[in-house]
Amino acid sequence: MGVLYNILSNITFTDILTGLLSLTCIYVIHFYYKHFTRLNPFPGPTPIPLIGSLAIFMEDIDAWFWRLNKKYGHNGIYELNIAGNRQIVITRAEYVDTLVATDSKAHIMRTANNGLLDLFDLEKKGVGLNHDYNYWKFNRHIFSQAIMPLSLTDKPSMILNQLYKEMEQHWIDLKQHTGERGAVIDISVWMRHFTADFIAMLTAGKRMAVMKHYCQRLKNEPLTEEILDTEEFVECINTFVSDNQVIFIPKILRSLPFIKPRVDKLLKNCNRFYEKLVDIVKEKRKEVEKTIMNGELDTKRMDLLTSLIVANTQYDSHPQEKVDPSLNRPMNDDEIRGVMFDAFVAGTDTTVNTFCFALYYITHHPEVKKKLLEELATVFKDDPYKPITLEDLAKLRYVEAIIKETSRIRPTVSMVSRYSQRPDEIAGHLWPAKTLFIMYVRGINNNPLYWKEPEKFIPERFYENQGIHKNSFSMFGGGPRMCLGRKIAIIELKTLLAAVYRRFDVELLDMNAPVKVETSTITVCKELKIRVVPKERII
Numbered sequence: 001m002g003v004l005y006n007i008l009s010n011i012t013f014t015d016i017l018t019g020l021l022s023l024t025c026i027y028v029i030h031f032y033y034k035h036f037t038r039l040n041p042f043p044g045p046t047p048i049p050l051i052g053s054l055a056i057f058m059e060d061i062d063a064w065f066w067r068l069n070k071k072y073g074h075n076g077i078y079e080l081n082i083a084g085n086r087q088i089v090i091t092r093a094e095y096v097d098t099l100v101a102t103d104s105k106a107h108i109m110r111t112a113n114n115g116l117l118d119l120f121d122l123e124k125k126g127v128g129l130n131h132d133y134n135y136w137k138f139n140r141h142i143f144s145q146a147i148m149p150l151s152l153t154d155k156p157s158m159i160l161n162q163l164y165k166e167m168e169q170h171w172i173d174l175k176q177h178t179g180e181r182g183a184v185i186d187i188s189v190w191m192r193h194f195t196a197d198f199i200a201m202l203t204a205g206k207r208m209a210v211m212k213h214y215c216q217r218l219k220n221e222p223l224t225e226e227i228l229d230t231e232e233f234v235e236c237i238n239t240f241v242s243d244n245q246v247i248f249i250p251k252i253l254r255s256l257p258f259i260k261p262r263v264d265k266l267l268k269n270c271n272r273f274y275e276k277l278v279d280i281v282k283e284k285r286k287e288v289e290k291t292i293m294n295g296e297l298d299t300k301r302m303d304l305l306t307s308l309i310v311a312n313t314q315y316d317s318h319p320q321e322k323v324d325p326s327l328n329r330p331m332n333d334d335e336i337r338g339v340m341f342d343a344f345v346a347g348t349d350t351t352v353n354t355f356c357f358a359l360y361y362i363t364h365h366p367e368v369k370k371k372l373l374e375e376l377a378t379v380f381k382d383d384p385y386k387p388i389t390l391e392d393l394a395k396l397r398y399v400e401a402i403i404k405e406t407s408r409i410r411p412t413v414s415m416v417s418r419y420s421q422r423p424d425e426i427a428g429h430l431w432p433a434k435t436l437f438i439m440y441v442r443g444i445n446n447n448p449l450y451w452k453e454p455e456k457f458i459p460e461r462f463y464e465n466q467g468i469h470k471n472s473f474s475m476f477g478g479g480p481r482m483c484l485g486r487k488i489a490i491i492e493l494k495t496l497l498a499a500v501y502r503r504f505d506v507e508l509l510d511m512n513a514p515v516k517v518e519t520s521t522i523t524v525c526k527e528l529k530i531r532v533v534p535k536e537r538i539i
């Protein structure tokens with residue numbers, strides 16, 4: 001005891017400093033030793049201990065990936081380090097095959113689970129961020145049973161026609177309000193409101209009047225509680241979409257002074273969002289119970305939320321035979337809330353941005369616009385009022401080609417990740433379990449190995465269905481975690497493009513400005529100012 005006391009009392013400040021310095025040196029040497037002797041080294045920026053790469057704090061993450069892709073991506077793989085985590089970036093279609101194999105459980109997770117998923121109650125909830133295989137499988141199975149059949153009905157089209165008509169009327173009102181040739185609008189904001197209304201109607205059969213309230217706000221009408229309520233709802237979605245990287249910050253860093261306020265803000269946002277969603281679920285459950293009691297439940301025309309509520313009960317319209325018993329139970333309100341959260345988060349901004357990027361490219365390519373208008377004239381026989389049906393959509397092949405070409409050249413989900421559960425061979429190399437792979441969709445979609453003049457916007461690539469190389473184009477990911485809303489998304493995008501161009505001339509306010517983007521987990525169109533000039537016959 002006395003010896004220890006003597007040693008401790010003789011330690012000076014300089015000793016402490018020297019000790020700390022030595023520890024740091026040992027850490028740095030160990031870090032670079034591990035880095036330079038790593039398995040399967042690939043080119044990429046040399047990492048800084050603890051931080052990985054500083055660039056992530058200084059530029060848009062997709063712009064950074066794109067820059068690295070040009071510098072290091074020619075062999076189909078490069079690597080980088082973010083906050084001490086090695087990430088293997090794939091830019092070649094052939095290397096994607098194993099990662100998106102439909103029967104593979106080896107690459108079923110998107111990320112490691114060392115972040116804050118549990119704090120945000122997302123670890124076992126919903127689909128998109130769910131990290132527990134059994135809960136994910138259960139939720140995905142029921143979500144898929146509810147959403148896939150919906151895309152084969154006329155329900156999404158009917159809702160879209162109705163909402164579009166409403167949006168158009170707002171634009172015409174705004175035009176009259178300002179007395180200009182056409183309303184000047186930020187289409188990215190309008191689309192955020194439109195898609196919130198759409199998903200609310202599609203999932204819960206609920207009118208939220210999000211667009212109506214936004215228009216009232218634009219016209220400086222008095223603010224009501226209802227308006228503030230819907231604004232808060234849209235804000236909840238936007239905040240989550242733009243700041244969800246916070247959830248992946250390693251737990252250990254959570255309390256750092258520049259991180260804690262962001263975590264707390266997002267947590268508050270999510271809790272408010274969950275409350276609102278649970279209210280919607282509870283309200284719907286009461287409604288469903290009432291219709292069942294009255295014998296009025298129409299199992300053929302259920303909205304998505306009703307399908308989720310009655311899944312695996314006697315009222316299920318798609319009862320499953322021979323299904324894994326663990327999947328064969330009804331969902332509770334909290335589980336349904338998790339799935340509804342996914343529908344709003346994954347189903348709104350993705351479509352918004354793809355739509356905005358499509359408008360941007362069409363306005364910059366008059367020859368594409370000409371062909372688009374020709375197709376609309378052929379399909380709708382110059383009748384601008386006819387509601388758009390599923391049958392019409394099937395004929396809009398050029399419109400679909402525009403959507404695909406937009407997603408090729410400027411994908412809104414430009415990175416799709418997989419975190420391996422066991423050792424596997426990828427790109428001719430054996431990788432240990434717990435390797436994080438990023439399929440850099442934008443890099444693959446623009447790789448000259450598969451695309452002639454990839455920088456050019458040419459929808460015909462998809463229109464004429466020239467042999468497209470396997471996995472060289474990805475809009476909705478692939479394999480067991482492929483997007484669940486892909487059919488609905490295409491219906492929505494085709495309907496909107498057709499509807500807008502049937503009735504309006506779309507002019508970009510600044511033809512010289514590049515599209516303003518910001519990337520979180522998706523690339524968001526921050527602003528796209530356009531003028532929508534009604535075609536004479538619809539005024």
Ligand code: HEM
Pocket residue numbers: 127128129140342343344346347348350351354412413416417475476477478479480481482483484485486488489
């Ligand atoms: C243009 C619109 C959309 C795009 C570009 C898009 C893209 C994607 C992508 C790339 C993924 C990841 C797939 C993977 O990891 O392999 C994904 C997942 C997902 N998407 Fe979409 N999506 C869109 C619209 C929608 C809509 C409308 C919904 C629902 C209403 C939706 C629901 C989901 C869900 C639930 C997942 C997670 C699936 C899972 O983890 O198992 N998406 N989406």
